Amino acid sequence: MNGGCGTRALWRWRGNPLRRTEDVLEAWVVLAVWVVVAVGGTLVGVLAGHAADESFARQRAERHAVRAVLVTGSSPIPAGDSAVDGRAAGRVRWTAPDGTAHTGTTLVDTGLKAGTRVVVWVDDRGGLTGEPPDRTAATVEAVLFGGAAALGLAGPVVGIGALLRWRLDRRRIDAWGREWDLVEPGWGHRTG
Incomplete structure (x- = not known):
């Protein structure tokens, strides 16, 4: 079995003659959005939850x-x-x-x-x-803070990704329109 088969299946659009630059850019935008949401959201969520938990622990110690x-x-x-x-x-x-x-x-x-x-x-x-909140309430609140922080990162990232994809769609539509303007006159009016 060919070792590059999995890569070819994953990137099957790579050899497609209809592929445009916008298609490649869109694939990278989607990949970047997923990576930032998955990795960045997890990191931000964990850090925010940990900071909230430390704050609640400090309150329990000081009060x-x-x-x-x-x-x-x-x-x-x-x-x-x-x-x-x-x-x-x-x-x-x-x-x-x-x-x-x-x-x-x-x-x-x-x-x-x-x-x-x-x-x-x-x-x-x-x-x-x-x-101060007891340990159980503090844990619940820390998890909620972490989740909110992850969503706070994911929302704008997904929004920016959607905006970029919309712009790429506009570029594709404009390119198709220009190409249609060049091709359509050569077809002429053929009727049965």
């Missing part, structure tokens, strides 16, 4: 749960008002890891009375912050 006391009661808020998932803003007092007392506003469960103990999240300086 700490501390006990706080609710300074004002958190009255039940009717649905649709400023409550978020059954929680409302409440004023709390807590002691930072360095021993200093702080007060601030954070989301607490609705219906709690002043003096109720609640858990709040603080950063290394003792300031209020949000709860």
Whole structure:
């Protein structure tokens, strides 16, 4: 069996007498788009996912749960008002890891009375912050960020490839029109 048979089958348009320069360019454009989307998309997705995962890990390391006391009661808020998932803003007092007392506003469960103990999240300086995502949520978000980054690369690359192929099609159509203008008069009008 001929060793070049596979290559000939893969590039069968290579020996075609109807092949044009635009056909070869289009083949390279399609190949380049696939390579950039497959290799570049994978690389960008992995890097973005890894960066997001590191960011979430850093948040878990820098944020700490501390006990706080609710300074004002958190009255039940009717649905649709400023409550978020059954929680409302409440004023709390807590002691930072360095021993200093702080007060601030954070989301607490609705219906709690002043003096109720609640858990709040603080950063290394003792300031209020949000709860960091747990490992499972962080992994899901990192995967979503990675996928979004890969799609963010693939979209423009596929769009540029489609634009280039459209331009090559226009060049082919224009060339066919010019060639038809040269050939058609020689055919004349033949009828039965």
